[in-house]
Amino acid sequence: MEYMQQPTPVLRRPLHEEAADRIRDLIVQGQLAPGTRLNERLLTAQFGLSRTPLREAFKVLATEGLVELLPNRGAIVSQIDAERLAQTLAVMGALEALAGEFACLNATEAQLNEIRALHYEMLAHHARGDLAGYFKFNQAIHLKIVKYSGNAVLHTTYRQMNGYVRRARYMANLSRERWDAAIGEHNEILAALGARDAKRIKALLSDHLAHKLASVLAELGRPQAKQVA
Amino acid sequence: MEYMQQPTPVLRRPLHEEAADRIRDLIVQGQLAPGTRLNERLLTAQFGLSRTPLREAFKVLATEGLVELLPNRGAIVSQIDAERLAQTLAVMGALEALAGEFACLNATEAQLNEIRALHYEMLAHHARGDLAGYFKFNQAIHLKIVKYSGNAVLHTTYRQMNGYVRRARYMANLSRERWDAAIGEHNEILAALGARDAKRIKALLSDHLAHKLASVLAELGRPQAKQVA
DNA sequence: TTTTTGTATTCTGCATGCAAAATGGAATAC
DNA sequence: GTATTCCATTTTGCATGCAGAATACAAAAA
Numbered sequence: 001m002e003y004m005q006q007p008t009p010v011l012r013r014p015l016h017e018e019a020a021d022r023i024r025d026l027i028v029q030g031q032l033a034p035g036t037r038l039n040e041r042l043l044t045a046q047f048g049l050s051r052t053p054l055r056e057a058f059k060v061l062a063t064e065g066l067v068e069l070l071p072n073r074g075a076i077v078s079q080i081d082a083e084r085l086a087q088t089l090a091v092m093g094a095l096e097a098l099a100g101e102f103a104c105l106n107a108t109e110a111q112l113n114e115i116r117a118l119h120y121e122m123l124a125h126h127a128r129g130d131l132a133g134y135f136k137f138n139q140a141i142h143l144k145i146v147k148y149s150g151n152a153v154l155h156t157t158y159r160q161m162n163g164y165v166r167r168a169r170y171m172a173n174l175s176r177e178r179w180d181a182a183i184g185e186h187n188e189i190l191a192a193l194g195a196r197d198a199k200r201i202k203a204l205l206s207d208h209l210a211h212k213l214a215s216v217l218a219e220l221g222r223p224q225a226k227q228v229a
Numbered sequence: 230m231e232y233m234q235q236p237t238p239v240l241r242r243p244l245h246e247e248a249a250d251r252i253r254d255l256i257v258q259g260q261l262a263p264g265t266r267l268n269e270r271l272l273t274a275q276f277g278l279s280r281t282p283l284r285e286a287f288k289v290l291a292t293e294g295l296v297e298l299l300p301n302r303g304a305i306v307s308q309i310d311a312e313r314l315a316q317t318l319a320v321m322g323a324l325e326a327l328a329g330e331f332a333c334l335n336a337t338e339a340q341l342n343e344i345r346a347l348h349y350e351m352l353a354h355h356a357r358g359d360l361a362g363y364f365k366f367n368q369a370i371h372l373k374i375v376k377y378s379g380n381a382v383l384h385t386t387y388r389q390m391n392g393y394v395r396r397a398r399y400m401a402n403l404s405r406e407r408w409d410a411a412i413g414e415h416n417e418i419l420a421a422l423g424a425r426d427a428k429r430i431k432a433l434l435s436d437h438l439a440h441k442l443a444s445v446l447a448e449l450g451r452p453q454a455k456q457v458a
Numbered sequence: 459t460t461t462t463t464g465t466a467t468t469c470t471g472c473a474t475g476c477a478a479a480a481t482g483g484a485a486t487a488c
Numbered sequence: 489g490t491a492t493t494c495c496a497t498t499t500t501g502c503a504t505g506c507a508g509a510a511t512a513c514a515a516a517a518a
Contacts, residue, residue, distance in 0.1 A: 041468085053502065071471095102319075270499075302479085
């Protein structure tokens with residue numbers, strides 16, 4: 001026979017990937033707080049695998065910046081450093097502005113409608129004063145814009161940085177003014193997307209993320225001297 | 230006694246880091262061509278370590294995108310995909326434009342002088358028609374600008390992408406016109422840096438990288454349909 | 459009490475072992 | 489000649505073993 005059997009969809013994923021995904025989720029969701037030690041014995045027992053793939057997962061997560069490897073003292077969940085947070089948000093701003101441009105050019109109408117749906121969900125949560133719900137849909141919108149840019153490198157990079165930033169939970173005391181302003185900005189962003197106005201969306205997203213950064217910096221009390229963010 | 234002995238500078242680095250660094254260099258320098266299989270037995274023999282840290286290094290390099298892990302078939306040097314290359318260059322453009330702004334604000338005069346020195350070295354190689362020498366100093370200048378932005382996240386991200394891109398060696402047949410134009414752009418960039426003109430350097434770097442991208446796309450024959458780069 | 463020292467235990471970093479999968483031919487069938 | 493089957497060898501993925509570093513903690517000293 002000369003036909004090929006397609007390589008079995010996903011019979012089994014490598015254990016180190018499985019482990020990395022599970023730990024990553026625990027970290028990003030906040031179940032594993034910054035500074036928490038990642039005890040190998042406990043985690044191998046919890047995940048039902050051996051130390052080898054677990055330790056491989058540690059290395060992957062360290063490369064992503066979610067975990068810190070201390071020589072001879074194992075791995076801890078990386079601390080949320082105010083300066084690094086600010087720097088990351090600055091970079092995310094540039095990335096998302098670029099993503100917005102591409103999304104204007106490449107996104108299908110169906111994809112824009114997905115974003116519109118999320119937008120109205122978000123408005124609903126804002127109207128109710130539900131910050132957590134707002135936050136969730138807000139995140140989803142930003143991620144969709146980046147995804148529909150069609151640039152996979154951009155998407156991967158952005159998501160990784162978002163994983164670091166999400167842990168900060170700085171939104172907890174978002175002021176009402178800033179919240180309302182953000183909603184206004186989102187309305188404009190949606191309009192620009194619908195109009196496929198790349199220049200405008202770039203400017204809007206750039207400003208939107210700059211405001212977000214400013215509000216985070218205010219929250220943190222501007223601990224850094226230089227303006228690298 | 231209550232004094233602390235400082236934690237020994239670097240008595241020994243973890244083996245997986247050592248291995249990752251060595252393999253990364255081999256890949257970025259082009260000694261290990263895209264598609265090359267990374268045989269564990271050979272590499273452990275060559276590096277004088279066991280499979281465990283070597284395989285950890287593979288996972289790190291896979292996370293960085295330099296290596297691809299094929300289930301049950303080990304690791305290969307990742308292929309240079311034209312689309313991914315274009316997407317990466319687009320992202321690097323946005324990153325470097327941002328870096329330029331920060332560098333204008335943060336770089337010391339001494340740091341600018343370093344960049345000036347590299348610039349003149351580059352001009353010398355251009356004058357001699359030495360493409361390899363030009364390429365080397367051109368790279369160095371761009372990396373310095375990103376470094377002196379003072380944004381470590383930006384720097385790390387940019388360097389990682391640069392590692393992927395460098396392997397393409399697309400500069401091999403840079404046209405004389407484009408080369409001369411690039412030199413002109415670099416002169417302007419240097420002037421804007423010296424003048425600490427953030428707005429201008431952002432525009433200049435954005436254009437400069439867009440031109441670079443265009444020249445690479447021309448080289449590759451524009452294989453992608455959508456404009457995601 | 460507070461600090462220091464000694465020691466048992468735990469944990470990490472790396473090497474090695476083992477089963478399953480993949481690879482490379484040689485022999486066979488078409 | 490080309491394609492298929494079989495088997496030996498290699499290679500991978502993961503588990504386990506072992507030495508040394510780190511940690512915890514009790515006893516001794518200040």
